Amino acid sequence: MTKIVAEELARCEVCARAKYVRTPQETPQMVTPTPEKLLDVVEADLVFLDGAIRLTLIDRLTRFAYNYPLQAKTGKRVREGLLLFLATVGTPRTLVLDRGREFDNFLVWSLLEEFRVKVHWSFEVARDD
Numbered sequence: 001m002t003k004i005v006a007e008e009l010a011r012c013e014v015c016a017r018a019k020y021v022r023t024p025q026e027t028p029q030m031v032t033p034t035p036e037k038l039l040d041v042v043e044a045d046l047v048f049l050d051g052a053i054r055l056t057l058i059d060r061l062t063r064f065a066y067n068y069p070l071q072a073k074t075g076k077r078v079r080e081g082l083l084l085f086l087a088t089v090g091t092p093r094t095l096v097l098d099r100g101r102e103f104d105n106f107l108v109w110s111l112l113e114e115f116r117v118k119v120h121w122s123f124e125v126a127r128d129d
Contacts, residue, residue: 035061042092055081075105094118
């Protein structure tokens with residue numbers, strides 16, 4: 001009886017479409033740049049702490065953190081925080097960002113392009129090319 005049920009399930013089109021892959025899809029590993037000096041690679045992200053929004057930038061070589069309060073989670077406010085970082089600390093060679101809308105927008109892109117900062121995405125969306 002078990003053999004008959006297994007054969008019927010193997011031929012069933014509905015059952016074949018309803019099955020799902022039990023092994024997770026592997027994400028390709030991306031090489032991250034290794035820093036050689038201060039401000040070679042800086043990682044940026046937003047941190048939400050006690051209701052406040054903060055732009056946090058960490059130098060990958062020294063692990064020194066810079067923290068700038070933001071009024072809102074918008075591209076305009078992130079641009080202001082980045083501009084303050086660039087003016088007080090200096091221009092990083094590479095800035096590591098995630099794909100959040102607050103970073104992936106024209107205001108931030110134009111600022112980074114103006115200061116010739118290379119962008120490295122910490123999360124790359126897989127594409128079917």
